[in-house]
Amino acid sequence: MRRAKLADLEAFAAVARARSFRRAATERGVSASALSQTIRNLEERLGTRLLNRTTRSVALTPAGETLFHRLEPAFADIGDALDEVQSFDGEPTGRVRINSPAPAIESIFAPLMSEFLHRHPRVSLEIIADAGYVDIVAEGFDAGVRFGQEVAQDMIATPIGPPLEYAIVGAPEYFEAHGIPKHPRDLRIQDCIRQRFPGGTIFKWRFSRRGEEISFAPEGRLTVNDAHHAVRAARENVGVTRALRQYAEPDLEAGRLRRVLAAWSPPLPSWYLYYPSRRQTPPAFKALLEFLKERSWREVASHPAAEA
DSSP states (O other): OOOOOHHHHHHHHHHHHHTOHHHHHHHHTSOHHHHHHHHHHHHHHHTSOOEEEOSSOEEEOHHHHHHHHHHHHHHHHHHHHHHHHHTTTSOOOEEEEEEEOHHHIIIIITTTHHHHHHHOTTEEEEEEEOOSOOOTTTTTOSEEEEEGGGSOTTEEEEEOSOOBOEEEEEOHHHHHHHOOOSSGGGGGGSOBEEEBOTTSOBOOEEEEETTEEEEEOOOOSEEESOHHHHHHHHHTTSOBEEEEHHHHHHHHHHTSSEEEOGGGOOOBOOEEEEEEOOSSOOHHHHHHHHHHHHHHHHHHHHSGGGGO
16 A cells, blocks of 8 residues: 555645635645545545545544544644754744633733744744633644633643632612622522623633632523623623623723622632643744743732732
């Protein structure tokens, strides 16, 4: 049997990753028909079907799944090796892909992207907003961002921001009409503005005070999938919502929103950057890790508590 060509294997991995001939073809700069023929030739050479095709979808066969999951780390190692060679002059080279919830992008990455990219002109950065749980290795990401307690045990994790705080907020007019909740259970009879994750589940509201833990999925007439929309609806007297305080802060300061149950919303662990352990850290990703660590130290040094 003739051995498969590396270019054909790369083409297969692109289709398997995108689950679409059209998207993979666009990414590789070829036609979908040419890419489809490349995969057919590969399957004939290997003597087995790798993909199940329909008019609307592409799915991996068991053989395709096995091959794809062996190829991905191999291609990653090749890419890392090339980046490392190109970085011998001391300037990091390569691409870094991060999977992160939108709030972490807004608070952590958005303020530092320009500084990082200007400092490292041969590094490219791709940050994908995604609140769902993904296999970062299988999806080709260098790292992901989640809360500390949500990180898998086999991953290296490092904090990249300050503690987080959720706030229960509503318009002053809303509380005048419906009363101010004194306990989280009072929210069960309020008109709550809910948020739905990409996977379909409703974002649970969690509370803690003096050892008492409360968690429930709220009920209400409005459900959105973006925290900004939830805060706006609360500001417009639609109901009460739970959101990261950073999203509600401008409206709280202006008096357009009022916070309640603050004693039941203690700070939570910070965002964590997590990534698989490797024998060698790719130069571009190593540069990002060092940059985040430097930024963290700058924030600590500038905090008033550091002067005590």
